[in-house]
Amino acid sequence: xxxxxxxxHYYRNQSRNTEISVFENFNLLIGEGEIVSLVGKSxxxxxxLVNIIAGYTEPTSGSVFMNGEKVVAPGKDRIVINQIHDxxxxxxxxQNMRLVSNDDNDINKYLSMTRxxxxxxxxxxELSGGMKKRLSLxxxxxxxxxxxxxxxxxxxxxxxxxxxxxxxxxDIVRKSKKTILFVTHDIEEAVFLSDKxxxxxxxxxxxxxxxxxxFSKNKVDSxxxxxxxxxxxxxIKEEM
Amino acid sequence: MIIIKMQNxxxxxxxxxxxxxxxxxxxxxxxxxxxxxxxxxxxxxxxxVQGDIFIHIFASLKRVVVGFLIATFLGVGLALITxxxxxxxxxxxxxxxxxxxxxxxxxxxIAILIFGLGDMSAYFIVFIGAFFPxxxxxxxxxxxxxxxxxxxxxxxxxKNFIFVKDILFKFSLPYxxxxxxxxxxxxxxxVIAAELIGAQSGLGYFIQLNRLLLRTDNxxxxxxxxxxxxxxxxxxxxxxxxxxIPWSIKK
Numbered sequence: 001x002x003x004x005x006x007x008x009h010y011y012r013n014q015s016r017n018t019e020i021s022v023f024e025n026f027n028l029l030i031g032e033g034e035i036v037s038l039v040g041k042s043x044x045x046x047x048x049l050v051n052i053i054a055g056y057t058e059p060t061s062g063s064v065f066m067n068g069e070k071v072v073a074p075g076k077d078r079i080v081i082n083q084i085h086d087x088x089x090x091x092x093x094x095q096n097m098r099l100v101s102n103d104d105n106d107i108n109k110y111l112s113m114t115r116x117x118x119x120x121x122x123x124x125x126e127l128s129g130g131m132k133k134r135l136s137l138x139x140x141x142x143x144x145x146x147x148x149x150x151x152x153x154x155x156x157x158x159x160x161x162x163x164x165x166x167x168x169x170x171d172i173v174r175k176s177k178k179t180i181l182f183v184t185h186d187i188e189e190a191v192f193l194s195d196k197x198x199x200x201x202x203x204x205x206x207x208x209x210x211x212x213x214x215f216s217k218n219k220v221d222s223x224x225x226x227x228x229x230x231x232x233x234x235x236i237k238e239e240m
Numbered sequence: 241m242i243i244i245k246m247q248n249x250x251x252x253x254x255x256x257x258x259x260x261x262x263x264x265x266x267x268x269x270x271x272x273x274x275x276x277x278x279x280x281x282x283x284x285x286x287x288x289v290q291g292d293i294f295i296h297i298f299a300s301l302k303r304v305v306v307g308f309l310i311a312t313f314l315g316v317g318l319a320l321i322t323x324x325x326x327x328x329x330x331x332x333x334x335x336x337x338x339x340x341x342x343x344x345x346x347x348x349x350i351a352i353l354i355f356g357l358g359d360m361s362a363y364f365i366v367f368i369g370a371f372f373p374x375x376x377x378x379x380x381x382x383x384x385x386x387x388x389x390x391x392x393x394x395x396x397x398x399k400n401f402i403f404v405k406d407i408l409f410k411f412s413l414p415y416x417x418x419x420x421x422x423x424x425x426x427x428x429x430x431v432i433a434a435e436l437i438g439a440q441s442g443l444g445y446f447i448q449l450n451r452l453l454l455r456t457d458n459x460x461x462x463x464x465x466x467x468x469x470x471x472x473x474x475x476x477x478x479x480x481x482x483x484x485i486p487w488s489i490k491k
Contacts, residue, residue, distance in 0.1 A: 054391070054395060055394070055395075056391050056394070073394065074391065074394035074395040074397075075395065075397060076395065076396060076397050078395070079395055079396070080391070080395060082388060084388060086388050086389075086392055088389070088406075088407065088410070088411075089487045090410040090411070090413070090485070090487045091406075091410075099396070099398065099402070099406060100396040100398070123486070123487050124487075125487060143396060
């Protein structure tokens with residue numbers, strides 16, 4: 001369970017010597033095993049929130065709790081999958097995995113889960129965009145985190161690849177039974193992937209609405225065309 | 241492909257012929273100073289048959305290798321330390337920027353005073369010549385490590401030593417090699433300069449000695465050797481680079 005309690009965060013604007021408030025007493029609760037999407041327009045503080053949860057940025061006040069324990073630094077229990085390239089270019093697929101895990105059985109298991117076993121000796125520059133993302137995912141899963149944060153993970157992929165990867169990702173995530181937080185600006189992605197969509201509103205950022213997605217757990221690509229799906233998309237768009 | 245290659249070879253040959261022609265022309269007009277190409281190549285041939293020149297080449301190479309290796313270890317090591325403990329940067333950067341513009345030749349008098357004539361001063365001068373390009377390029381590499389890699393290292397709780405060895409160092413390797421390639425050129429130039437003034441052997445000493453003996457054919461032969469060996473040293477580093485960092489070349 002992840003809990004954000006009374007998070008306030010300010011940025012100092014050096015040139016004007018003013019403080020910009022990004023969060024003001026922000027609270028958020030994500031239950032174990034939930035797949036939650038955070039949607040909001042760009043600039044609404046999504047990335048700051050990711051950095052705070054990951055432990056990269058210390059909030060001005062307030063705290064983050066993982067299963068009741070206060071988060072003080074980045075750690076293996078919360079892994080971020082970034083929107084930009086985050087693999088080590090000078091290491092092969094296997095070496096990228098080996099850097100974070102000593103267990104070859106685990107490494108093989110997650111490489112095969114992400115269909116990368118054949119490419120264990122390839123360098124990242126030899127992989128396609130989708131394969132790179134799958135490797136980031138495999139690297140996250142191999143350390144068995146409780147919580148995975150995905151910061152716009154599909155941004156670098158083109159449209160067709162996106163839909164395919166979303167489905168794959170959903171499948172892998174379900175198998176691994178992790179708690180997942182998706183951060184995105186893409187409503188369709190949010191509706192398709194998550195159990196719950198949280199809509200954020202402008203500065204200081206607040207939760208505008210929480211929408212529970214009540215589709216069956218076995219989402220398939222075809223649900224994108226159903227009336228319910230389209231209705232939900234529209235509803236969220238209006239809220240934003 | 242083959243035609244393009246042939247054309248390239250032809251272009252190089254034309255350049256060579258033009259240079260030799262101009263050289264010959266120059267030498268025919270002021271022959272007392274400039275020997276003809278044939279005389280120089282004869283000198284080169286005689287020197288290699290006689291064998292003494294190899295002692296000089298070896299002496300220069302030894303000084304370059306020793307000085308260059310020390311510069312590499314200290315330059316890269318210091319860059320990694322400064323990159324890791326970012327606070328040192330504030331103290332180190334001004335010192336480096338102050339020392340960097342002083343050419344290696346300007347260190348020769350003080351080197352001779354401290355180390356005397358001989359290998360030690362030459363090592364020192366070569367070190368000075370190679371250190372700054374190696375350090376500044378390595379430092380640039382180390383300090384341009386993307387924040388995302390640091391974040392990942394923190395999230396995955398990667399140990400400090402592994403971080404420096406496998407992430408910071410490996411990321412910086414392409415930059416380090418840029419430094420090494422400039423550094424080896426500087427090292428080679430510095431050793432010749434050092435030998436012109438304060439040594440009893442080496443290619444620098446060899447051309448200086450032959451100037452005194454008025455053997456300009458040997459002087460120019462020595463210069464050709466300096467150019468050729470310098471070129472070979474760069475090629476050697478380029479080959480090593482291609483083997484060590486394939487991800488950088490192929491990217």
